């Protein structure tokens with residue numbers, strides 16, 4: 130070590146001159162899921178990160194998202210040994226890119242990792258008007274991808290109009306809880322279904338007109354009819370399968386169904402066979418449209434600003450299920466698929 134570096138070490142400036150070695154932790158898909166994911170399907174790896182090149186930045190994940198799409202995505206698009214796909218809120222800890230300052234927070238799509246290097250192209254800075262008091266984790270939930278799914282799904286796919294009746298399932302989750310609240314803001318009557326009495330109580334607290342526990346009702350058909358004897362104009366379907374097959378028969382004429390998710394089918398090893406949709410589609414003249422939130426990438430700013438405003442004004446309430454510790458990511462993911470979350474499931478590193 131040279132005299133200058135030695136002197137720096139003594140006065141604590143060593144880190145300024147010694148390139149820091151960062152070991153990132155990452156969760157990989159060890160084995161393709163067979164049915165419901167198990168913790169043994171994941172492996173925790175350590176990866177040594179190289180020094181930054183010009184234009185690059187080093188980021189540290191602060192919150193990571195666990196989302197249902199990861200389950201079908203892993204089956205279709207991942208190989209065993211790949212790092213789990215996912216989004217995080219991350220802090221910039223080192224920067225050789227003038228567009229990104231150290232200390233700023235971004236949303237990244239770098240998978241289940243504690244640290245990563247980026248050239249900035251795939252990063253989204255948190256909006257500059259993000260209030261200091263608002264948890265940054267909301268950028269993964271109500272003011273992020275799930276909130277945008279609710280926003281564009283309701284406006285562009287369901288085409289909801291004031292006075293209409295909206296049905297949403299998985300209603301106490303990240304997408305569903307925003308769907309219900311936006312439909313209320315839009316002047317609709319909202320019916321929500323969720324898988325526990327606590328979730329049902331939460332839905333009523335945040336303004337749903339009717340809510341019931343789909344796991345304990347004697348007949349789903351009767352419960353839907355009781356909640357809205359006139360039927361439904363819009364059905365925001367997060368669940369698919371049996372629920373959707375029953376609900377389609379209670380759509381009003383010219384009703385619109387937004388096929389957002391099919392979580393009841395994601396863990397099936399053998400595809401479900403169900404009743405077919407053609408008869409109600411024809412005689413009720415329904416519209417049923419599948420969508421991915423990414424369709425509205427070019428309107429992301431509009432959606433984020435609208436959601437942020439409603440959250441700041443207190444018109445949209447948020448709840449998060451926060452799991453502490455990066456090592457608990459698989460557990461948080463599995464828990465969310467089992468319905469253990471109220472609101473958005475996130476992991477705090």
Ligand SMILES: NC(=O)C1=CN([C@@H]2O[C@H](COP(=O)(O)OP(=O)(O)OC[C@H]3O[C@@H](n4cnc5c(N)ncnc54)[C@H](OP(=O)(O)O)[C@@H]3O)[C@@H](O)[C@H]2O)C=CC1
Nearest residue numbers: 197302303304323324367389390391392393420421422468
């Ligand atoms: N099309 C798109 O672009 C997008 C689609 N999605 C989809 O939206 C849906 C909701 O996602 P998100 O809000 O993030 O997740 P949630 O926060 O709603 O969490 C998932 C919830 O699904 C419910 N659930 C799990 N298994 C079943 C089942 N067999 N039957 C009924 N409900 C079940 C559970 O709630 P409960 O206790 O009520 O059963 C669980 O809490 C998912 O299907 C997801 O794939 C999400 C984002 C974008």
Ligand SMILES: CCCCCCCCC/C=C/C=O
Nearest residue numbers: 197198214215216238390421
């Ligand atoms: C890691 C980047 C992926 C972010 C895109 C998320 C798109 C979600 C589409 C969801 C479909 C069904 O759940």
